[in-house]
Amino acid sequence: MHELGIANSVLTAVRTEMRRHPGAIPLKVGVRVGELAGVNPDALEFSFLSIISGTPWERLKLDIQTKTREHRCSSCRATFPVIDYRVACPLCGSSQTECVSGDELEVAYLELEES
Amino acid sequence: MTRITLETKVLSENDRIAAxxxxxxxxxxxxxxxxxxxxxxxxxxLLERTLAGFAPTDRVAVLTGDIQTDNDATRLARAGFPVRQITTGGTCHLDARMIDRALADWRLEDLDLLLIENVGNLVCPASYDLGEAAKIVVLSVTEGEDKPLKYPTTFFKSSLLVLNKIDLLPYVPFQLEAAKENARRVHPDMEMVEVSCTSGEGMDTWRDWLSRRRKAAQSTAA
Known part of the structure; x- marks a missing residue:
């Protein structure tokens, strides 16, 4: 249950960004969570709502975008979705592939109302 | 309404300290x-048995994380090497800042091996880079052989799988080959060793892996 700490880090990122926009009102923060990030989106949402409840951030919405896993083949350079953990290239069969998506844990954007 | 693109890592502070x-x-x-x-x-x-195999002059230290108690540090300190307990007080994983703080008064020039025992948990520790050269996942045969499929992130991010307690294989339904196959499904080139810390079986293979990695670390030192 480390989603509480993750939620806190998201809020810290929002606070840091809001210092650059004095008087603005934060509306929504977008977070990208890859399937390999080890973060449960429901637990993250629950944690986020818990920490902003009763605070000036209470109306801030959390938009969680989940990302599925994609690998790129080191031989033929094809990018393909990893389904059921199969990381070998479905086109050329090479097992030398690298993760290009699916391990994200990022604050993607912040929407705010400028004063 | 204005949308600002941030594209920052949620754990950027942890990643900065880990780097x-x-x-x-x-x-x-x-x-x-x-x-x-x-x-x-x-x-x-595993760490106790590993420490017991070192010479007193070996430059080894251990950080051990637990939610409560310093029992593990007491056990590990018997080997005579520097050991420090990190008590997280409820947090289910170690993070880079805890490591940084725990190392504050240790001289890295006096060490060539630092073993970090994370909090027992197959989920959260995978998200926190501690600056390690490799993650090692320990799976014992009294667990399910489908653990690699249930916790793919940890198994994908770990370089080595230590299959532990193999002396118990005759008494448990654990299918060793199925466990290894499951690990290979989530991490095709994962290295694996099979050990029993009580009988000592397989410990030489584990020590060989460790000494190869130690030599590699020393040869790439700046």
Missing amino acids: DLRARFRQHGVLCLNFISSPGAGKTL
């Missing part, structure tokens, strides 16, 4: 290993 630790470990030729497993898989005993 700094990794640079310091490399500079001093310290091999840092991060041991992850579920509670009771045998991380502490």
Whole structure:
């Protein structure tokens, strides 16, 4: 249950960004969570709502975008979705592939109302 | 309404400290290993047996994380090497800042191996880079052989799988080959060793792996 700490880090990122926009009102923060990030989106949402409840951030919405896993083949350079953990290239069969998506844990954007 | 693109890592602060630790470990030729497993898989005993195999002059230290108690540090300190307990007080994983703080008064130039025993948990520790050269996941045969499929992130991110308690194989339904196949499904080129910390079986293979990595760390030291 480390989603509480993750939620806190998201809020810290929002606070840091809001210092650059004095008087603005934060509306929504977008977070990208890859399937390999080890973060449960429901637990993250629950944690986020818990920490902003009763605070000036209470109306801030959390938009969680989940990302599925994609690998790129080191031989033929094809990018393909990893389904059921199969990381070998479905086109050329090479097992030398690298993760290009699916391990994200990022604050993607912040929407705010400028004063 | 204005949308500002941020594209920052949620754990950027942890990653920054971890990158700094990794640079310091490399500079001093310290091999840092991060041991992850579920509670009771045998991380502490594996470390105890590993420490027992070192000469007193070996430059080894251990950080051990637990939510409560310093029992593990007491057990590990018997080997005579520096050991420090990190008590997280409820947090289910170690993070880079805890490592940085725990190392504050240790001289990295006096070490060439740092073993970090994470909090027993197969989920959260995978998200926190500690600056280690490799993660090692310990899976014991009293668990399910489908653990690699249930916790793919940890198994994908770990360089080595230590299959522990193999002396118990005759008494448990654990299918060793199925467990290894499951690990290979999530991590095709994963290295694996099979050990029993109580009978000592397989410990030479584990020690060989460790000494190869130590030599590699020292040869790449800045």
